[in-house]
Amino acid sequence: xxxxxxxxxxxxxxxxxxxxxxxxxxxxxxxxxxxxxxxxxxxxxxxxxxxxxxxxxxxxxxxxxxxxxxxxxxxxxxxxxxxxxxxxxxxxxxxxxxxxxxxxxxxxxxxxxxxxxxxxxxxxxxxxxxxxxxxxxxxxxxxxxxxxxxxxxxxxxxxxxxxxxxxxxxxxxxxxxxxxxxxxxxxxxxxxxxxxxxxxx
Amino acid sequence: xxxxxxxxxxxxxxxxxxxxxxxxxxxxxxxxxxxxxxxxxxxxxxxxxxxxxxxxxxxxxxxxxxxxxxxxxxxxxxxxxxxxxxxxxxxxxxxxxxxxxxxxxxxxxxxxxxxxxxxxxxxxxxxxxxxxxxxxxxxxxxxxxxxxxxxxxxxxxxxxxxxxxxxxxxx
Numbered sequence: 001x002x003x004x005x006x007x008x009x010x011x012x013x014x015x016x017x018x019x020x021x022x023x024x025x026x027x028x029x030x031x032x033x034x035x036x037x038x039x040x041x042x043x044x045x046x047x048x049x050x051x052x053x054x055x056x057x058x059x060x061x062x063x064x065x066x067x068x069x070x071x072x073x074x075x076x077x078x079x080x081x082x083x084x085x086x087x088x089x090x091x092x093x094x095x096x097x098x099x100x101x102x103x104x105x106x107x108x109x110x111x112x113x114x115x116x117x118x119x120x121x122x123x124x125x126x127x128x129x130x131x132x133x134x135x136x137x138x139x140x141x142x143x144x145x146x147x148x149x150x151x152x153x154x155x156x157x158x159x160x161x162x163x164x165x166x167x168x169x170x171x172x173x174x175x176x177x178x179x180x181x182x183x184x185x186x187x188x189x190x191x192x193x194x195x196x197x198x199x200x201x
Numbered sequence: 202x203x204x205x206x207x208x209x210x211x212x213x214x215x216x217x218x219x220x221x222x223x224x225x226x227x228x229x230x231x232x233x234x235x236x237x238x239x240x241x242x243x244x245x246x247x248x249x250x251x252x253x254x255x256x257x258x259x260x261x262x263x264x265x266x267x268x269x270x271x272x273x274x275x276x277x278x279x280x281x282x283x284x285x286x287x288x289x290x291x292x293x294x295x296x297x298x299x300x301x302x303x304x305x306x307x308x309x310x311x312x313x314x315x316x317x318x319x320x321x322x323x324x325x326x327x328x329x330x331x332x333x334x335x336x337x338x339x340x341x342x343x344x345x346x347x348x349x350x351x352x353x354x355x356x357x358x359x360x361x362x363x364x365x366x367x368x369x370x371x372x
Contacts, residue, residue: 066262066264100266136335136336136337136355137335137336137337154324155323155324155336158321158322158323158324158325159321159322160321160323161294161321162321165321168322168324189324190323190324190327190328190334190335190336191323191324191327191336192292192323192327192336192337192338193336193337193338194265194337194338195267195337195338195339195355195356195357196337
């Protein structure tokens with residue numbers, strides 16, 4: 001009887017898992033998964049390539065979303081500020097180009113040249129990284145500490161239109177807190193963004 | 202005297218009718234007006250409703266391709282059911298109201314009520330709109346005002362799916 005109950009519970013939870021499809025997504029305080037994705041320069045990049053980094057910034061973004069475009073100058077600024085201090089700032093495009101043509105790898109290469117992207121811009125063709133992180137929209141930022149534990153999830157700052165008008169720089173505040181061995185005050189935020197263009201199964 | 206009065210009367214009546222017709226024509230050509238709102242107003246609208254049995258709030262923007270794709274389905278339920286009201290909440294930048302949003306409404310001949318939300322500090326209100334919402338659009342809230350039931354979807358709808366959903370609420 002007990003085993004039947006257990007089986008039932010297993011079936012129900014499996015059904016719920018497949019219904020929501022989100023139960024696996026990590027939260028603040030959980031370890032982030034590593035990935036191995038192609039950069040616009042053709043090289044493969046993983047978090048483990050930056051061994052000894054005191055923190056990591058991972059931002060899901062894309063070529064086509066107006067919000068991604070609004071915030072791209074902030075990603076450039078974050079990279080300028082932190083790369084020299086050994087903190088990688090990595091942008092990842094998770095969109096399926098067969099649904100959103102402007103998000104192809106070729107267009108990523110093009111836009112990163114045109115906009116002078118200094119940061120690595122990776123293509124998550126299988127969408128495994130986006131799923132593993134539970135990303136839902138672009139842009140969607142994650143800050144990890146040196147142990148790759150997620151310490152912040154959400155928006156880059158609180159003003160998409162104007163970097164200067166943003167008075168809450170969430171990602172920067174999270175990185176600074178991690179560097180000072182302090183608790184990250186704002187652990188998660190929400191922002192309007194474009195849905196990730198998932199491959200239709 | 203009465204004769205003159207009646208002439209004047211008919212004249213003013215005619216004028217009134219003409220003005221009325223003119224307004225009708227102009228409003229049809231120009232499309233509906235769009236009210237620009239802050240998030241407090243949005244929360245008020247969600248709370249108090251528009252007086253319909255079923256209200257469907259769709260969060261969209263003209264630049265959002267999946268949103269634009271599903272809008273005709275929402276427009277269809279708005280026009281088909283007497284007791285269903287669709288309210289479209291645009292997240293286009295307010296600077297694009299005249300150049301993009303209004304022409305879009307005009308071209309698509311949208312009858313559903315459109316509001317444009319003018320905010321930048323999104324984190325301040327997304328949770329208040331719905332705690333399940335991550336902030337991605339399209340997103341839709343359906344409220345059955347008769348029993349207060351509320352449904353939230355952060356996804357793009359297929360036509361059949363939306364029709365079925367409304368049918369279930371509105372047998």
